[in-house]
Amino acid sequence: MTLGDLAIPPPLQQVGIGVVTPYDFALDRELWRWVPDDVSLYVTRLRYAPLAVTIDMAVHISDPEQVLAGAANVLAVAPLVTAYACTAGSFVKGMAGEAALVSAMRAAGAPAAVTTSGSVLAALQHLGLSRVATVTPYTTDLTVGLTSYLMEAGVEVVATSGLGLTSNIWAVPYEQTAELVRATDVPDAEAIVISCTNLPTYDLIAKLEAELEKPVVTANQVTMWAALRVAGRKAVGPGQRLLEA
Known part of the structure; x- marks a missing residue:
């Protein structure tokens, strides 16, 4: 049997979601678990800084200019929405700080943007x-x-x-x-x-x-739920009330 004899399904039409994370983010695989098969995540990280997880780090990673640069990193692959996947970085400066991060991602060219705390x-x-x-x-x-x-x-x-x-x-x-x-x-x-x-x-x-x-x-759940809603898709999480509401 040759490759030509096999029935190969056409590739899925992918929907893209950009994800900007802190430099120490380690749970890429967990994010993917909420994502249906026709969605791709384009994950990028903020510039590294030698900081422990403290208020100082949260303030550092809440800098709109850093988040703007992160959102710009994924523009070439045309995500429908970009998510800033960090709770502390998006709550540490209050609601005005969260709104500034959304504005930064939009200023970078993201068609739509969400943050974890906003989600x-x-x-x-x-x-x-x-x-x-x-x-x-x-x-x-x-x-x-x-x-x-x-x-x-x-x-x-x-x-x-x-x-x-x-x-x-x-x-x-x-x-x-x-x-x-x-x-x-x-x-x-x-x-x-x-x-x-x-x-x-x-x-x-x-x-x-x-x-x-x-x-x-939970933080990753709401981030993916919100981003996927904007992209017109449903998050995958059997038995999770938010996803069934």
């Missing part, structure tokens, strides 16, 4: 929720920064906790994150928000939602 707000609005508990891998100051951002947007934070990490966040095991979620959840919380695009969560979401009987929204 958290969009997801909560989509679900009709306004009281949350938050779980982060961060030190206290960054965890407080997330609370401030959410409260500025009119979201009440009724409980919060963090792991206090400044590096290697991608190595946190699922069970450690799950234990922190369980310990932080309170009856007043309508949902759990798990922050940081470097914290693995894909396989936790549906399990925790079934256990806690409330939505669990």
